[in-house]
Amino acid sequence: MAQREVPTDRYGSRAGRRPPRWAYWVVLAAAVVVGLVVAVVAYQNLGSQPIEGEQTAFQILDDHSVRIDFQVRRDHPERPADCLVRARSQDGDEVGRKEVLVPAGATVVSRSTVLRTSKRPVTGEVYGCSYQVPSYLTKEARPSG
Known part of the structure; x- marks a missing residue:
């Protein structure tokens, strides 16, 4: 059975663009920075008392x-x-x-x-x-x- 074509001007195109490769690296770097900040705050609040x-x-x-x-x-x-x-x-x-x-x-x-x-x-x-x-x-x- 052939796939039925839908009007693109009414429903938009199905073909999605993949994000650029550098976007994955930016998201990964942001996640690492957030993880480090959480680790430092947790250590200060839950670590040994001064x-x-x-x-x-x-x-x-x-x-x-x-x-x-x-x-x-x-x-x-x-x-x-x-x-x-x-x-x-x-x-x-x-x-x-x-x-x-x-x-x-x-x-x-x-x-x-x-x-x-x-x-x-x-x-x-x-x-x-x-x-x-x-x-x-x-x-x-x-x-x-």
């Missing part, structure tokens, strides 16, 4: 305080850091929170702090650490009275 705090021990001192011992590992020991520690109660509520200044020093630093709580704590933990130290932690305390 600073990390880890709780090493905690001790419940009484119904309203807990001592938290923790270790800070950082890539830039010449920079001070701010670590946020918190205590939680039996029902999971956060019952205490405190910022702890970690002065510039060694790559790995051990710190200890006592945290006052609003009700009986059952655990103490490091919530996180950052190089963004608030000004109120770095200034000398003003005398009260």
Whole structure:
């Protein structure tokens, strides 16, 4: 059976043009660049943290305080850091929170702090650490009275 011809002025031509060979290379290069950008962004967001705090021990001192011992590992020991520690109660509520200044020093630093709580704590933990130290932690305390 012979193929039926359709009017080209009404339906257009069936013959499609193939894109030039260089277009494939341009698309491939663009895909490689996009892949590299995605890899860099993923590494920055999911790679190792530049600073990390880890709780090493905690001790419940009484119904309203807990001592938290923790270790800070950082890539830039010449920079001070701010670590946020918190205590939680039996029902999971956060019952205490405190910022702890970690002065510039060694790559790995051990710190200890006592945290006052609003009700009986059952655990103490490091919530996180950052190089963004608030000004109120770095200034000398003003005398009260």
